[in-house]
Amino acid sequence: MTQFTEETLESIRNHFQRTIPQLSINCVIFRFDGETLQVPVVRFLDEDVWNIPGGFIYQDEGIYEAAKRILLEQTRIDNLMLSQFGTFGSAERSVAKDITRNPKMGFPQDIIDHFSQRFVTIGYYSIVGKEQRKLKAGPFFKEVKWVNVAETEHLAMDHPQLVSEALLALRSELQSRPLLSSFMPETFTIPELQKLYEAILGRPVDRGNFRQRILKTKILEKIGTSKQKTGSRPPILYKLDQKNYLNSLSDDVKLGF
Amino acid sequence: MTQFTEETLESIRNHFQRTIPQLSINCVIFRFDGETLQVPVVRFLDEDVWNIPGGFIYQDEGIYEAAKRILLEQTRIDNLMLSQFGTFGSAERSVAKDITRNPKMGFPQDIIDHFSQRFVTIGYYSIVGKEQRKLKAGPFFKEVKWVNVAETEHLAMDHPQLVSEALLALRSELQSRPLLSSFMPETFTIPELQKLYEAILGRPVDRGNFRQRILKTKILEKIGTSKQKTGSRPPILYKLDQKNYLNSLSDDVKLGF
DNA sequence: AATTAAATGAGTAAAATTCACTCAAATATA
């Protein structure tokens, strides 16, 4: 049985006081490590279920700012453009089923009651590159880690559903615009980019045609040749041509695979 | 100065008690009258600003059910599939700026305080055909009417923004699936359908190519010839081929104009 | 040093789709 100091409990109660009741935010952040998609998950205090990072909205902040703050606090991920993928609020949706009600946590009744309320959550998603690796747990959280999207079926509450809905939104965004800037490292190769597309779309993409379409957009700028030790022709290194990339966004350029 | 009976005030206070605080729902329902897109707007009590239909979520109902109930109560529109287009919640977003705080309404302070809170709203949209015309105001509302989308810039609060965001979502939906069932009458002609597409997309569409693409999907079934008195060749009447239409939804058929 | 394996860069032709346009058909009106 975990014991909380009165100070911790007061801090939690104070947080409730300052936030909008029965409304939460969850952030599904995809990270591509070169092979698979992963998302950060957090563990609350001594609980043993993992959660998508999430929290509550202060009375004096907008929901977008709240999403960025929560993400920063719980994972240390910063400077990211977030997009909404949906708001979820069935009548039965509550936090307490999975956490706090757990006897071993030993929460006082008023806090259990708070979490037993029905909660509506606003879902945001984004994507980062593999250079993003440092995660640091925030207050009230014991641990943060990356977990493969394929292994998210055991997350708390309806969080597995949040992950799949976010992935659908990401997929749909990928279809309608050249999605490159935020989640690729400074320089990258076309085969690397193709692997990202395949990870998001969940299916293989023809190599030659992928290259052709990407190059036709002129959003890539040749940098040099990558040096690798794979015993095959080294791929060309590219970086984003910022000017053409921004143009392509406003010109509604689609890659469409 | 409007006078409210104590019974009315109690009914309002009771409603607040049973709903989720600081969270609302708004429904942007597009209607196509053959020429332009319109949305229903409502007028609250004796106020003179018009609002997108909206309301609050009972503690024991899901947000989707709440949206359908609110729409039914305030407009009598029923049996509609609604889709979310976004959730809006800047820190300054409040109801009271436009209504209730109006002195001539004469609300008691506790109700003004309630509406002065910051509110987050979940936006839903849908579309109906011109056969949908009956609107009936619900309790607390004095009037409901259809207004052209082009004339929604004077709606209350951020409701003009809700309309444009909903229109963007509708447009995007139109691009990715053959959008026909819910908003066309039982039988219709291809020129009529084209006018709907043009209204939603906000631009002209080539006549011949539109016909070609629609017919290629085989989701239309020829019924006969329409009889009109325009002094020109009468267009062919079609109805939806339900089986092919459902197939086209699962097969991810795109019309893409 | 020459050969091989492996993956990349580049290109090409057929198929499919999009786009711009012409022409015939059907109807009310003059």
Added chain:
DNA sequence: TATATTTGAGTGAATTTTACTCATTTAATT
């Protein structure tokens, strides 16, 4: 009966998509 108007249907050029082939580059192997 002729005319104006709008719809139905079709066609060919342009473009895009798709399914490939082939040359290039490098590390490892012989």
